[in-house]
Amino acid sequence: MAVSKKWVCSSLALLLVLLVAAMVIAGKDKIPEFRNVEAEKLQSSKKSSMAAARYGEVEELNEHAVADPEAVAAEVESIINMSIGNVTERRKLGFFSCGTGNPVDDCWRCDPNWEQNRKRLADCGIGFGRNAIGGRDGSLYVVTDPGDDDPVNPKPGTLRYAVIQDEPLWIVFKRDMVITLKQELIMNSFKTIDGRGANVHIANGACITIQFITNVIIHGLHIHDCKPTGNAMVRSSPSHFGWRTMADGDGISIFGSSHIWIDHNSLTNCADGLVDAVMGSTAITISNNHLTHHNEVMLLGHSDSYSRDKQMQVTIAYNHFGEGLIQRMPRCRHGYFHVVNNDYTHWEMYAIGGSANPTINSQGNRYAAPTNPFAKEVTKRVDTAAGEWKGWNWRSEGDLMLNGAYFTTSGAGASASYARASSLAAKSSSLVGAMTSNAGALGCRKGSQC
Incomplete structure (x- = not known):
């Protein structure tokens, strides 16, 4: 009887192993589908955390956007099979589009009804x-007319009239x-320009100025071939227009403004900077x-003397x-700058530069x-002697250096100043x-x- 029980148990165990093996073989082609389900579960859990994120708990939310970054990193890298030789090739990762670990995209892009829920982006x-928050608490305004015939008296339906x-x-x-x-x-406060769902180009003329205002979101635009303009009257609000001297031809110029978010835009070939922020601007992503x-990509800080x-x-x-x-990706003066999880595939002079002890x-x-x-070299101290910049707090933590790239660090190491230059949890560079x-x-x- 004992032998019989042992035989039955062994048979059942063998049968179970065979069943599991059969299920694995049959389900091989469904692995991507399984990952989609997991990504949707992750997205669902993040929705409930969104209110907390709006009240300064973004660091904690971002930290848990991917439960095990190293495990996902290994999986992603095996799929991409990326090497130094093909690092410049951009990839579409298919079923990973809702679970990349990018907290902005993972927050809203899985929603097939994003067009009805546009303001969720804020x-x-x-x-x-x-x-x-941009225009989150206002009405939806639809631009129907691409014209810009009169900068002093813009027509309803144009972008200028709206902003x-x-x-x-x-x-x-x-x-x-x-x-x-x-x-x-020239924009007014509490505005979102949302290009999703249309192919919108601001090109071949003047571009965007954010001056002495607050709460602006610019998302989903193609901004290119911006030119210097000015010495003209321009309206900045329903009740005010005034004389504008020559503008530099920046793609987006941020001047004395705060709470600004520039996200998911394509910028190229402007007369001056692609994105510049100067004159006391702050709280910018x-x-x-x-x-x-482009040559001088991004300037953050007006001048070495502007305290x-x-x-x-x-x-x-x-x-x-x-x-x-x-060069200038970015070029910084004074201030605190968190450069996190970016992909630098091209520069000719340097990537990150600065002066005036940023x-x-x-x-x-x-x-x-x-x-x-x-x-x-990734870094450049602009027009500054080594004896001076040796004390500046510049650090590289978890960066991936390819093709001989190197980052020259400086400063006191674990300094209190890095707390003011930290704004979200960094993911593994392999992601x-x-x-x-x-x-x-x-x-x-x-x-x-999307």
């Missing part, structure tokens, strides 16, 4: 600009359009943008610094140096390819997941 902010209004507005676009601005687009074909910029705090996260870039906290980025043997694969303006279409 609850997905990260970094120092995370409290920028100068006093009340909060969430601005969207009826169709694809190219907007060529005659003069700077520049995230998920794709920047290409009000000592309070500047800027987060630069999940951007792809891509083809044809030369604090730079570089975490979890991927730096791929150019072939030029004299341009391998950067997945998190930045969709940087730039997204091709969202109504009725489907």
Whole structure:
């Protein structure tokens, strides 16, 4: 009898092993589907945490966006099979599009009804600009007319008419359009420009000015070929217009403003900077943008002598610094700068520069140096003697250096100043390819997941 029981148990165990093996073989092709389900569960859990994130708990939320970053990193890297030789190739990761570990994208992009829930984007902010609500509490405004015939008396239906209004507005676009601005687009506070669902270009003329205002979100635009304009009258609100001197031709110029979020835009080839922030601007996040074909990419800080910029705090996260870039990614003065989980695939002179003792906290980025043997250094101290910059707090933590790239650190190491230059939890640098694969303006279409 004992032998019989033993035989039965052995038979059952063998049968169970065979069943499990059969299920694994049969389900091989469904592994991506399983990952989608897991990503949706992760997204669902994050929805309930969103209210907490709006009240300064973003660091904790971001830290748990991926339960086990190292395990996901290994899986992603095995799928991408990325090496130094093909690091510049951008990948679409298919079923990972809702679970990349990018906290902005994972917050809203899984929703197939994003078009009906546009304002949810305002609850997905990260970094120092995370409290920028834009036009969340206002009406939806639809731009129907790409024209810009009169910068003093703009027509209803145009982008200029929308951005100068006093009340909060969430601005969207009826169709694809190219907007060529005659003069700077001078925005008013509490505005969101949301290009999702249309192919919107601001190009071949003046571009965007954010001056002495607060709470602005700019998302989903193509901004390129911006030119100097000015010496003209321009309206900035329903009740005020005034004389504007010559503008530099920045893609986005942030001047004396706060609570600004620049996300998922494609910027290229402007007369001056692609994104510049000066004159006491602060509480800014520049995230998920794709920047290409430009010399002086990003200036943060007005001048070495302008002390009000000592309070500047800027987060630069999940951007792809891509083809044809030369320098200033960013170039910083004074202030505190968190450079986190960006993909640097191109520079010709240097990636990150500064003067006037800025604090730079570089975490979890991927730096791929150019072939030029004299341009391998990520960092540049601009017009400053080594005896002075040796005390500046510049650190590299968890960065991935490729093709001979190196980061020259300085300062006291674990300094209290890094607390002021920390705005969200960095992910593993091995995740950067997945998190930045969709940087730039997204091709969202109504009725489907973006």
